Amino acid sequence: MRRSWLLLLFGLVAAVELVGVALDSTVLQWLAKPLLAPVLLAYLWAHRHRVDAVAVGLVAATAGDIALLLPGDTAFLAGMGCFLVTQLAFITAFVRHRCARAVAWAGYLLAWAGANALLWGMLGPLRLPVLGYSLALCLMAAAATGVSARVAAGGALFLVSDLLIGVGAAGVELPGRGLLVMITYCAALLLITTGWVAATRPAAGPQPSPAGTLLAWPGRTGAS
Numbered sequence: 001m002r003r004s005w006l007l008l009l010f011g012l013v014a015a016v017e018l019v020g021v022a023l024d025s026t027v028l029q030w031l032a033k034p035l036l037a038p039v040l041l042a043y044l045w046a047h048r049h050r051v052d053a054v055a056v057g058l059v060a061a062t063a064g065d066i067a068l069l070l071p072g073d074t075a076f077l078a079g080m081g082c083f084l085v086t087q088l089a090f091i092t093a094f095v096r097h098r099c100a101r102a103v104a105w106a107g108y109l110l111a112w113a114g115a116n117a118l119l120w121g122m123l124g125p126l127r128l129p130v131l132g133y134s135l136a137l138c139l140m141a142a143a144a145t146g147v148s149a150r151v152a153a154g155g156a157l158f159l160v161s162d163l164l165i166g167v168g169a170a171g172v173e174l175p176g177r178g179l180l181v182m183i184t185y186c187a188a189l190l191l192i193t194t195g196w197v198a199a200t201r202p203a204a205g206p207q208p209s210p211a212g213t214l215l216a217w218p219g220r221t222g223a224s
Contacts, residue, residue: 003043003046003047006039006040006042006043006046007043007190007194009039010036010039010040010043010190013032013035013036013039014032014036014182014186014190016028016031016032017029017032017033017036017182017186018179018182018183018186020032020033021178021179021181021182022179026069029069030069033065033066033069034062034065034066034069036061036062036065036185036186036189037058037059037061037062037065037189038058038062040058040189040190040193041055041058041059041062043193043194043197044058044193044196044197047197047201048197048200052093053089053090053092053093053096054089054090054093054192054193054196056085056089057085057086057087057089057090057093058086058189058193060082060083060085060086060089061082061083061086061189063082064079064080064081064082064083064086065079067079067082073125073126076126076169077126077129080129080130080133083133083162084132084133084136087133087136087137087139087140088136090140090143090144090155090192091136091139091140091143093196094140094143094144094146094147094151095143095146097146097147097199097200098146098147099143099146100142100143100144100145100146101145101146104142104145104146105139105142107142108138108139108141108142108159109138109139109142111138111159112134112135112137112138115134115163115166116130116131116134119166119167119170122170122171122172123166123169123170126169130166130169133162134162134166137158137159137162138159140155140158141155141156141158141159142155143155144156144192147195147196147199148195148198148199149195150191150194150195150198150199151191151192151195151196151199153191153195154187154188154189154190154191154192154193154195155188155192157184157185157187157188157191158184158185158188158189158192160184161180161181161182161184161185161188164177164180164181164184165181168181
């Protein structure tokens, strides 16, 4: 029950954050955004009871969310650095779990090259930081496809969310961009965390006891 309440709490926090973005309320965003990843971290801990690479990624995401609430390029770069740690941590977890297919790596690398080619002339001094971060982001999304469909969807939405941020950094304003950034980001964190829990859950079912194993040996069951 406590685990289900954590997901409900995440939904409530996400709703407050989205209202804050829609109303351009700094207070609501400061109340909600720093809690998004920690609530999911608590959910992860409730299931796994240990710190893994996904948990490290959620901690880094918390720091990144706080940094991105602050104005200025320095805060933006700090947030990008925190989320770079998030992507590297997620890549580590996903690759250790199961390696994705080559077509996924190739497809996301092509997307990375295309997006950077389109935005390169508009990013100014942010070109190189965005180039490096977006590479890690695309590699994370590719690695996520090897875990499960849910985690893969989360990785793709994380890419969409950060692509929208990159479009804004390039000076291109889209209607409702800020709200779309947070909708896709919240969904990405939720899908990645819950999908990771589901994919790494211990196999259910009774395990044979040592005694039962001995009784099953040939000679003890009458088998020849």
